[in-house]
Amino acid sequence: MLRLLGRRTSANVQKVTWLLTELGIAFQMEDVGGEFGGNRTPEYLRLNPNGVVPALIDADTSVWESNTILRYIANRFGPTHFYPSDPAARAACECWMDWQLGTLNLCMTPLYVGLVRTSPEDRDAEAIRRHHERASSLFGLIDDTLAERPFLAGEHLTLADICNAVFACRWFALCREERGVRPHLTRWFEAIEARRVFQDHVVMPLT
Structure with missing residues (x-):
């Protein structure tokens, strides 16, 4: 199952949870950033060197930057009209x-x-x-x-x-x-x- 590290009140996290839900893709949300902290730990920085949320973990692949995560999801689980192929x-x-x-x-x-x-x-x-x-x-x-x-x-x-x-x-x-x-x-x-x-x-x- 995909792991999404972030907090639900983050606009950039909301983009990702919205798309995952639209596509019916199961994911595990882990609270990181903001009041939860944890985004400056060595462990998190290995996943996302920018130290912000979100980060998406797909098996051995870590993806960061919210719009790149959206593209990754669309390519990984597509084709989908959310990301046209033309x-x-x-x-x-x-x-x-x-x-x-x-x-x-x-x-x-x-x-x-x-x-x-x-x-x-x-x-x-x-x-x-x-x-x-x-x-x-x-x-x-x-x-x-x-x-x-x-x-x-x-x-x-x-x-x-x-x-x-x-x-x-x-x-x-x-x-x-x-x-x-x-x-x-x-x-x-x-x-x-x-x-x-x-x-x-x-x-x-x-x-």
Whole structure:
């Protein structure tokens, strides 16, 4: 059985538990990171030298970095529409996966830390305003894309949507006034939000 090391409140862990459940793949969850600790031990660092969660253990194979784990699962247990085999369709999916890591993360993570993990008296209001403005613009880009298709990479839910919907969930939880502002983003998110697996693995209190 696959072992997944991480904590269920981590956005990057949620991506993985969501996909595993969608594909009906059994896994054993082991609490690591955050309040559980254990992610800086020599044992864990041998599995994931970056010292963050998640790490996926498949027999003698250790995989880290959440989006790489998603690709590994799709390749290991596929083929699946979550990760298209056609080169052009796969590239469309991977563009949005890389965009989430390299662009959306750069404002959503500090916005989350500033609003959830920083006490009110220690918050940097200007930095929060700046990250909120940038995130709003980026979710506007998603909205523009979804005006032309039901999902980010085309007609079907893919890894592109899994990566970005986890952060859309946080965006709407942090900034409730944004809910419904962009019609295509809202339609896409509400369709994903209605999935039982999303409710079970992604919708939870922010910590």
